Amino acid sequence: MSSSTLTTPPESAPSRPIALTMGDPCGIGPETLVRAFAQGESNGCVVYGDAAWLARTARTLRFSPDSSRPAIVELDELADWKKVPRGAIPVLPIVALPADLAIGQVDARAGAAAYACIEAAARDALVGRVAAVVTAPIHKAALHAAGVNFPGHTEILQHMAGGVPVRMMLANEQLKTVLVTVHMALRQAIDAVTSEAVLQTLRIAHQAARGWGLAQPRIAVAGLNPHAGESGLFGDEEERIIAPAIAQARSEGIAASGPYPPDTVFMRARHALPEHPGAFDIVVAMYHDQGLIPVKYLGVEQGVNVTLGLPFVRTSPDHGTAFDIAGRDQADPSSLIAAIRMARDLAVLH
Ligand SMILES: NC(=O)C1=CN([C@@H]2O[C@H](COP(=O)(O)OP(=O)(O)OC[C@H]3O[C@@H](n4cnc5c(N)ncnc54)[C@H](O)[C@@H]3O)[C@@H](O)[C@H]2O)C=CC1
Ligand SMILES: NCC(=O)COP(=O)(O)O
Numbered sequence: 001m002s003s004s005t006l007t008t009p010p011e012s013a014p015s016r017p018i019a020l021t022m023g024d025p026c027g028i029g030p031e032t033l034v035r036a037f038a039q040g041e042s043n044g045c046v047v048y049g050d051a052a053w054l055a056r057t058a059r060t061l062r063f064s065p066d067s068s069r070p071a072i073v074e075l076d077e078l079a080d081w082k083k084v085p086r087g088a089i090p091v092l093p094i095v096a097l098p099a100d101l102a103i104g105q106v107d108a109r110a111g112a113a114a115y116a117c118i119e120a121a122a123r124d125a126l127v128g129r130v131a132a133v134v135t136a137p138i139h140k141a142a143l144h145a146a147g148v149n150f151p152g153h154t155e156i157l158q159h160m161a162g163g164v165p166v167r168m169m170l171a172n173e174q175l176k177t178v179l180v181t182v183h184m185a186l187r188q189a190i191d192a193v194t195s196e197a198v199l200q201t202l203r204i205a206h207q208a209a210r211g212w213g214l215a216q217p218r219i220a221v222a223g224l225n226p227h228a229g230e231s232g233l234f235g236d237e238e239e240r241i242i243a244p245a246i247a248q249a250r251s252e253g254i255a256a257s258g259p260y261p262p263d264t265v266f267m268r269a270r271h272a273l274p275e276h277p278g279a280f281d282i283v284v285a286m287y288h289d290q291g292l293i294p295v296k297y298l299g300v301e302q303g304v305n306v307t308l309g310l311p312f313v314r315t316s317p318d319h320g321t322a323f324d325i326a327g328r329d330q331a332d333p334s335s336l337i338a339a340i341r342m343a344r345d346l347a348v349l350h
Helices: 029-038 051-060 078-083 108-126 140-145 153-160 186-192 195-211 237-251 262-269 288-297 334-349
Strands: 018-021 045-049 072-074 089-093 132-135 167-171 176-179 218-222 255-260 282-285 304-308 313-317
Touching: 018 108, 018 334, 029 045, 029 051, 029 089, 029 334, 045 051, 045 108, 051 072, 051 089, 078 089, 108 132, 108 140, 108 153, 132 334, 153 304, 153 313, 167 195, 167 288, 176 195, 176 288, 195 218, 195 237, 195 255, 195 282, 195 304, 218 237, 218 262, 237 255, 255 262, 262 282, 282 288, 304 334, 313 334
Parallel strands: 018 045, 018 132, 045 089, 072 089, 132 313, 176 282, 218 255, 218 282
Antiparallel strands: 167 176, 167 304, 304 313
16 A cells, blocks of 8 residues: 555546645644645645635745646535636635634644544545545644544544544555554553554454455564563563464464564564565554654655544544744645545545
8 A cells, every 4th residue: 555556646536525634724734735736736635624724824835837826715515626626725614713823833723623624524524425534734732722632633533433443554655553552641551552452453454454455464563562572571561462462363364473572673564675575564563652753764754644444534644733844834745645645545445
């Protein structure tokens, strides 16, 4: 499921649109989104957000002769997206943002607006009105300030989908990692690494990879402790918790192996070059930073966050709101573009 090998040309894009949520308006989401449209990479997408805010964002960006400022078209209803000329940005108005929001700042009003866009897109995805959801980044503190009691998209979407088990995957063309635990304190994450949670992660990852066309995905499982516990010298979670889950998964026909030392399993799995394919298709990681750092370190511009287990396709760039550069026309839209491409690919397979 690499974004280059499976990319569906825009001409054969799904007949339903992809919902593209605007993200936190004070972050880089809106500018990366305008850039993605300007580069012709967002055909088939409808932005769930605020047309006036996007128009203001577009005015702040510099365009070269080969990439002009896209027009912004506010839709009366979703069905009108097909009437919007190619290259323009169709916007389904979900929110009307206050003009005094400060770029690069946490603001509860921005968090509430971002949440409303996610909710609207997910609702449409659940009833099949859109083919997939791509989310621009939100700021978790702004979301919290708005009174939203979910840490991120993953948990919001899981809740909206009825509480189905989901997992976060971070993927680029060289490495795919799937997390057993996501947004929680590291102390809690260690306790949340149970045999059931590891087994469920293996089942979800296996099922998803089969959906991408891998007949027998090779799934490596990272240990929790240094050197995967070094035969119990540095912890026994590998023997007590992780190995039994792998054994159960194998008995179910899942090609899982490990637990492997976490400091070397990612380099073993990495598909560095076509002539150096990695030893595994997916690495299951025990906690957020164990699984995300290796993928992000290969380049923030390549990574895509995919929620596995939902009844619809959801992807996102791997980066956050980048308040430090928001509004300065420095944000790289590549990860958002990769997320859109991957959503297109997965929507065809879904
Ligand atoms: N999908 C989502 O909604 C995500 C949201 N977040 C949230 O975003 C907020 C900020 O998170 P941070 O840890 O600061 O990570 P960040 O990814 O926003 O920024 C980290 C560094 O990378 C740079 N950067 C990020 N994206 C870039 C891009 N497209 N082009 C150029 N430079 C880029 C930033 O300028 C910053 O120096 C937090 O609330 C976090 O939870 C983080 C990751 C994903
Ligand atoms: N580090 C990934 C991240 O925080 C994004 O989370 P989510 O909003 O996709 O749940």
